[in-house]
Amino acid sequence: RKEVEQDPGPFNVPEGATVAFNCTYSNSASQSFFWYRQDCRKEPKLLMSVYSSGNEDGRFTAQLNRASQYISLLIRDSKLSDSATYLCVGSYSGAGSYQLTFGKGTKLSVIP
């Protein structure tokens, strides 16, 4: 069974703090990974793609450890606007398309 597991949180952190989320996956054939951000009652929006060992975009760093089958997301200098649910996603190839397996998400609340 292809699963992605995340700590649901919530993570309550003060502004300016550094916070890290971990995610584990069971499908060793997963080829790439993503972090999506989902605000309350909104659609998921792509935050980062992870195709090799990691990716960095400003305050956000994602790391992939294929041997241990986990992906992490690090957020530095947290802003109030970072409050959202973060979805960890694994991709595997299906018949003619790539399929995504979504974790249930980790909720982050950044507190003033």
Place this chain on the structure above:
Amino acid sequence: SQTIHQWPATLVQPVGSPLSLECTVEGTSNPNLYWYRQAAGRGLQLLFYSVGIGQISSEVPQNLSASRPQDRQFILSSKKLLLSDSGFYLCAWSVRPESLFTDTQYFGPGTRLTVL
């Protein structure tokens, strides 16, 4: 640039009534299209995907069906809604896979369906 539209944004329907949700994509050709459902407190569940006109694959047995009458149009339907069909329905698109970086999916704004 590419955009994806879904309507309606919200819907309240009685049990046993029919359903039709529509999704259209602009700014791209031959996309892969997907329907997901997100129930309260649960992760996104893939319902259907399509790699071309008239080509529909179903991931889970259910009360729903999908159709793709045009290249950039994807429709989710039901003849008789159940209470368990309530949820947040999301349409997504991706570029037809031709390289490593074509598996990213982009989501529409979603339809929130409540079945009473």
